[in-house]
Amino acid sequence: MSAGVGVDLENLWIRFGDFVAVRDANVNINGGDFFSFLGPSGCGKTTILRAVSGFLEPSEGNVLIGGNNMRGIGPNKRPTALIFQNLALFPLMKVWENITFSMEIKGASAAERRRRADELLDMIALPGQGDKLPSELSGGQRQRVAIARALCAEPDVLLLDEPLSALDLKLRQHMRTELREIQQRVGITFIYITHDQGEALTMSDNIAVMRAGVIDQIADGKTIYNDPNTAFAASFVGENNVFRGKIKQVMGKEALIATNRSGDLVARISTANQGKMKEGDDAMMFIRPEAFAIAPDGATGDHFVTARVNHEEFEGNVFNIFTEGEGGKEIKVSIPNHGQSFEDHTGQNITLEYETHNAVIVPAGELAAE
Numbered sequence: 001m002s003a004g005v006g007v008d009l010e011n012l013w014i015r016f017g018d019f020v021a022v023r024d025a026n027v028n029i030n031g032g033d034f035f036s037f038l039g040p041s042g043c044g045k046t047t048i049l050r051a052v053s054g055f056l057e058p059s060e061g062n063v064l065i066g067g068n069n070m071r072g073i074g075p076n077k078r079p080t081a082l083i084f085q086n087l088a089l090f091p092l093m094k095v096w097e098n099i100t101f102s103m104e105i106k107g108a109s110a111a112e113r114r115r116r117a118d119e120l121l122d123m124i125a126l127p128g129q130g131d132k133l134p135s136e137l138s139g140g141q142r143q144r145v146a147i148a149r150a151l152c153a154e155p156d157v158l159l160l161d162e163p164l165s166a167l168d169l170k171l172r173q174h175m176r177t178e179l180r181e182i183q184q185r186v187g188i189t190f191i192y193i194t195h196d197q198g199e200a201l202t203m204s205d206n207i208a209v210m211r212a213g214v215i216d217q218i219a220d221g222k223t224i225y226n227d228p229n230t231a232f233a234a235s236f237v238g239e240n241n242v243f244r245g246k247i248k249q250v251m252g253k254e255a256l257i258a259t260n261r262s263g264d265l266v267a268r269i270s271t272a273n274q275g276k277m278k279e280g281d282d283a284m285m286f287i288r289p290e291a292f293a294i295a296p297d298g299a300t301g302d303h304f305v306t307a308r309v310n311h312e313e314f315e316g317n318v319f320n321i322f323t324e325g326e327g328g329k330e331i332k333v334s335i336p337n338h339g340q341s342f343e344d345h346t347g348q349n350i351t352l353e354y355e356t357h358n359a360v361i362v363p364a365g366e367l368a369a370e
């Protein structure tokens with residue numbers, strides 16, 4: 001199986017009549033990467049995948065696989081295989097026959113097919129299960145068989161369109177680890193599309209965050225979580241508290257932001273926006289629930305926020321505190337549970353503190369829907 005074939009999208013536009021489904025996408029996917037397109041329903045993820053697989057010709061721009069321009073090359077001539085959400089295994093064929101169906105079409109002998117099926121069954125951690133019928137496997141095992149069937153055709157790039165969304169939550173979480181392990185074992189490029197940020201963060205080397213046909217940010221998961229470059233990326237990936245305001249003063253990589261509370265707040269300007277934001281710009285500051293700590297009462301300054309506690313809940317790993325800041329602003333705080341005693345603050349005013357590097361400023365923009 002060939003490894004490490006990269007995929008590039010160059011100035012890719014896809015239109016359906018007047019509707020722009022993908023707007024000027026530029027993406028470089030490294031060979032052997034697990035790369036995810038992450039975004040809400042309808043943002044254009046499947047459309048991009050269809051353009052890579054050859055089921056759709058882009059309106060403008062190019063798809064390159066292994067540096068070769070794919071324009072005019074049909075789906076069955078591309079070195080890709082596609083896995084859908086509702087993978088249909090053939091119910092009356094044994095697992096090994098399902099896996100090697102593409103070889104049967106090409107006239108491979110039964111012995112050859114069986115050998116290959118056994119190799120692939122080892123790869124997906126289902127050794128010795130070849131003689132079962134799909135109905136005798138669990139949902140997650142069937143999913144792995146579908147992956148083996150796609151890998152049997154020896155693609156350079158495996159395209160996965162929300163393949164876990166039909167599974168229940170527990171299995172979905174288990175399959176994340178499995179999928180990542182399979183990808184590392186085969187070493188080929190996986191392009192994965194999902195609206196589930198947990199899936200994208202846990203499995204991917206790199207992620208493209210998409211919104212309404214536009215790619216907002218391409219980076220590894222940690223960068224997207226800690227250093228989002230748009231309001232959408234900050235609000236779509238993970239929980240976040242947003243503070244709207246205007247830039248009061250830029251101080252190198254940091255800025256003061258004037259919000260509707262008394263006193264300005266300080267934060268770091270996200271890396272992609274440094275040097276681009278200036279005094280008077282509409283801005284949004286994001287602070288994650290876990291970035292707040294409870295400060296001594298009465299502490300004041302540009303990294304303190306006072307709020308009234310509406311209610312609290314214990315979630316096991318964290319205590320969540322739901323508060324209302326000045327102007328009715330809802331602020332969620334999550335305090336890690338280290339087994340410490342935890343006073344109930346319901347109905348009280350508390351002072352919250354954050355470190356400047358944990359608060360990030362981006363230009364004001366569209367937020368992800370709740």
Ligand SMILES: Nc1ncnc2c1ncn2[C@@H]1O[C@H](COP(=O)(O)OP(=O)(O)OP(=O)(O)O)[C@@H](O)[C@H]1O
Pocket residue numbers: 016019021039040041042043044045046047048195
């Ligand atoms: N053949 C088509 N004709 C017209 N519009 C289309 C066509 N295919 C997709 N679209 C539109 O393009 C947009 C992007 O669709 P796409 O299927 O890529 O979204 P998605 O991000 O994969 O969403 P989901 O997660 O719901 O599958 C949608 O608004 C969709 O209605």
